[in-house]
Amino acid sequence: MADSLSPTRIQEWRDRHYNATVVDLRLIHDELMIIRIRPDEPFPQFSGGQYTVIGLGNWEPRTSDTQAEQLSEKELKKVVKRAYSISCPVLANGKLVAAHDMDYLEFYIALVRVADRKPPALTPRLFALNSGDRLFLGGKITGHYTLEQVADDDDVILLATGTGEAPHNAMLAELLQREHRGKIVSAVCVRYRSDLAYLDTHKQVVADNPTYAYCPMTTREPENLDDAHPDYVGKQYLQKFITSGELEDALGHPLNPAKTHVFLCGNPAMIGIPEINDGQRVYPQPTGVIEILEQRGLQADETGEPGNIHFEKYW
Template identity: 55%
Template sequence: MAVHQGYDLNALRESYYNGSIVHIREIHSELWVIRVRPDKGVLRFKPGQYTTLGLGYWEPRLEGTQREVLEPGMESKLVRRAFSFSHPVVNASGELISPEEVDYHEFYIVLVREKSGTEAPPLTPRLFLLKPGDRLFIGDKVTGHYVLDPVKDEEDVIFAATGTGEAPHNAMIWELLRKGHRGLIVSIVCNRYEKDHGYKTTHAELTQKYPNYRYITLTTREPQNRGKKVYIQDFIDSGELEEQLGKPLDPKRTHVFVCGNPSMIGIPKYVDGKKIYPEPRGVIEVLEKRGFQADHRKAKGNIHFEEYW
């Protein structure tokens, strides 16, 4: 019997864990794509939504991560965090994967080694010690309003993401392509380094097969970026996106989905009825000055966003 600080670890795992890791694709040591198969079968979800993954506080942590101090009794509890559903998009043959081929859920996860403040990141330092066959918790509830519902078949769709904010877009792009979406589909992804573009090969295959699909990657810390970093908001504001697309952005027939770093998104605040944009400017400000409108409370616009922290 495995025992830790008086707890029967096997009993705790049996009680809490309801899914197994069936595959890990290590993009690099701090960025993984994992596939989880729930014991009770895959969850029904709309592309763009999310669920939770969890591990016990009793599980070991990766060396070199922030030291964790647990309060008494925490060792027997479960830590859960929300993760958007990603998607493999294509199968081993490079063809658009069919729903019948997917009996797992895919997640795109970055290792958080430390965070500001006194609380150490609780989940990913444990998650990055797992291997195929290991058990974990996966939530049975699906949540989220960051979905394709407002998009019409002939409208253009632009996805903008930083880091693992690309995850929900993979599922959304797959959904649009498999339904034969007629409008232009564009995915822009910004990462620090080229090695962080974990799905680049997949999307390169898609651009060869679907004339209405474009995939654009940006980096900010490669040698060529010195003195001339281009973030997504700058890429749009400069007109470079429109130049690459060969057409202007038309707010009357375009939806923009923005996911990831809050600084990239730039959600405005409302003070005494006045809209105040954050500094530095984000994608929302850039697009609203071009006639787009972000979702706000119950008023739906054509800029949809999901913050990742």
Template identity: 50%
Template sequence: MSASIPSKKSPASPQSESPSGQAALLSPPGAEEQQQLRDQYYNATIVERIDLTEDLAKFRIRPDEPLPPFEPGQYLAIGLGNWEKRLSGTQEEELPIKKARKIVRRAYSISCPLLHADGTLATQDSVDYLEFYITLVRHGENAASKAPALTPRLFGKNAGDRVVMERKVTGKYLLGSYDPDDTMLFLGTGTGEAPHNAMAAKLLATGHRGRIIIATSVRYRRDCAYRNEHEVLMQQYDNYVYLALTTREEENIRTDHPNFVGKQYLQALFTSGRLAELAGDPLAPMNTHVFLCGNPAMIGYVPPGADAPENPGMLPLLRAAGFHDDVQEHHAGTVRFEKYW
């Protein structure tokens, strides 16, 4: 999941008052100046990049200085200079020369590796890097959209390359308060799984006894970047369930497929009772906390005064089932959702 944050004014390189210095600012920075800008502003290193598909990757980034403590579910911004090369095959960008020395930032939920190399549980505070689960955005939503700025540059970077990492970790999408026997249900789409990984790892590490369920809906199984890690954790923890739900595999589309299940959208699975069956839990408001992150259409938040969509998201369906999202105190029956639009 990525979260939009207000743009920040990035410092430009020192400007010379000489005519030659002013003339230099009328053209993009050359190789030497680019390196000077990196040395001046970049403060973190990509220590590992794990590609799942051409457009999906995990980036493990280590800040030069440790960050202050933060909670699972929160996010922070990473960035690169506009002078960095864009990946081929992405939308061309019309960049004003006055922005050539600026830094573009975007906020992403902090994920979690889930497992150490020895197969033991890894929480986000047990490693010295931050993990981000990121989709390459190649083009804007339509022909009139601005070209995506960060990921076409980020996906050209590899282990050892430097980036900007903001120092402030923020966000109110948190575990909150809960009883150790409560059911914790995390529903996400695509990279919206990222904060859920960090939250679930904390629950497991602190000995949560209730059911912990992560259900992620994606197009294809290959889009489940953490499936192997989840399967190992299910073998280690009896109360842990991971559901990789797809919508475009053959068994989702072909009615003659021997394992035909239809398109596995979270909304339909919840209302039909199938999600509870797969989870092995009634998912009742009396003992269940629900967390939603990912596609806004799945979440189903409708601003006051706006028309409800023809196909409702999870929020109205959960309310109809007895859950509440308008409470100040966290307790069973509460729905929390990441609002980043």
């Protein structure tokens, strides 16, 4: 075991498996980061909303205060890989960018400290990285969660929880670059304001683009929990954002199913994917966004039947 973890052996494994370099890593806080990774070879053209794979060897160190793991010598030699949606800085030096125009890929990642079945393998190692470190990056970028069906004058609504905002940032950059004529609304639900890593960027985009609205919301700030707080609003969820009329306020007009595409990314409970039972749609409880939107005339994607509600669940 000692020999298998010698610096020489570890470097051999890194040289064998790794094909990319961390060029920038920004810790938003202890459990949230934006990381930029440059592959050794140019990556293929891709669309906003797609994903690729990130990997690190089990021999790499883990950040502190995460669930301990016990690995065999055979397991230590393996590279653990997970799929991550590609994000986008949206702005660089005040100008619009698109993810596929850069020589690096940006990812928005939350640390998983503890998991139910087995210790989390990848994020504790990602959070131990520094700029200049090496890692594995998949050579294929794929996924059907894209803007392919969106017409130039359609309204686009991007609803996310937490780091589910990542693919929506890439979509936003793509829409703005192609001078999309329809209204764009991006709303994200997080626990605390400190979880809004891209807030300043979105404020600038809103200032520069009258057709864009950004609607962040929280669930665990004092004004969410304390009904005596002078600014008390209760817990803010995307479902309520729709049913309260706030979404249509952000759009500036009533929801038009014929000219609207909605993208949902993040917590499956927020999305609320229905099952088909004897030809009937059975929605999960508590009520998710799909049920609310389908009651308003929109239709979720189904196998072989594209709709105008598109979704990507994160676990």
